[in-house]
Amino acid sequence: WLCGAVAACLAVMFVMSYHSNITHPSGKEVLAAIDNDSNVTMKRGDDEPLVVEENVLAFGKGSSLHGNNNSKVVIKTPRGHECELTLSDGTTVWLNGESSLEFPQSFTGKERRVRMTGEAYFDVAKDARHPFIVDNDFFSTRVLGTSFLMRAYSRNDASVTLVEGSVNMQSDDSREYRLQPGMMAQLGANGFDITSVDTYPVIQRRAGYLYFDNEPLLNIMVELGRWYNKTVVFENEAAMQIRLHFVAERVQTIEEVVEALNEMDGFVVELSDAEITVR
Secondary structure (H helix, E strand, C coil), X not given: CHHHHHHHHHCCCEEECCCEEEECCCCCEEEECCCCCCCEEEEECCCCCEEECCCEEECCCCCCCCCCCCXXXXXXXXXXXXXXXXXXXXXXXXXXXXXXXXXXXXXXXXXXXXXXXXXXXXXXXXXXXXXXXXXXXXXXXXXXXXXXXXXXXXXXXCEEEEXXXXXXXXXXXXXXXXXXXXXXXXXXXXXXXXXXXXXXXXXXXXXXXXXXXXXXXXXXXXXXXXXXXXXXXXXXXXXXXXXXXXXXXXXXXXXXXXXXXXXXXXXXXXXXXCEEEEC
């Protein structure tokens, strides 16, 4: 019993999630995954949030969702759900799981400004006289007409990947950056780190795939935990940095995805009701 207890204490366990940080007795960081939400919701102005049954919504004129021009709308998606929005100016936004978008019912004034958390793909309608501005907790992005993926789940993963057009970005220290297609800006300790990237994975994510190319297993499991609303536990520390090319459709079950992962070498993935464990 004593030997078993010692072995258990020495095992390195990482619980991956996105809400609260605590410290494991081993000194390693532990993140606890809890998300009991199960519905996409829409909140308009000061009204109570409403459950949204559809995953495609339009807010243009003539739409049944069109209302007071001055009202703010907030769409929230829980883990495991996504929503496609068409805003009043014709801009399309694909909102990933565990994300939110706040925007006016109709755009008025000199700019089109929205605010997001989580992850969203924007296909912005061109309007040279009214720039489109996306704010999050970490930076702002200003565009006229373009396509890009923005992530802002936390400061550690805050980034923009540009597919088409150009964007101007401003970090929280007021420094400005401009991106061209095929560039990614990752927020770091001293502003943005700008790198050239392949945008094909971004396009595939927009098309409904969980697409990873040469990604560490750690990043892959974080995304899978978010999509399938599972706590992810790493008992195999060495497996965290194994790099994989891995693709799955979002409509696949977690059992199918785990089966595909177990065809890889160097680790074993086990599934329970609440957890995915990597051994």
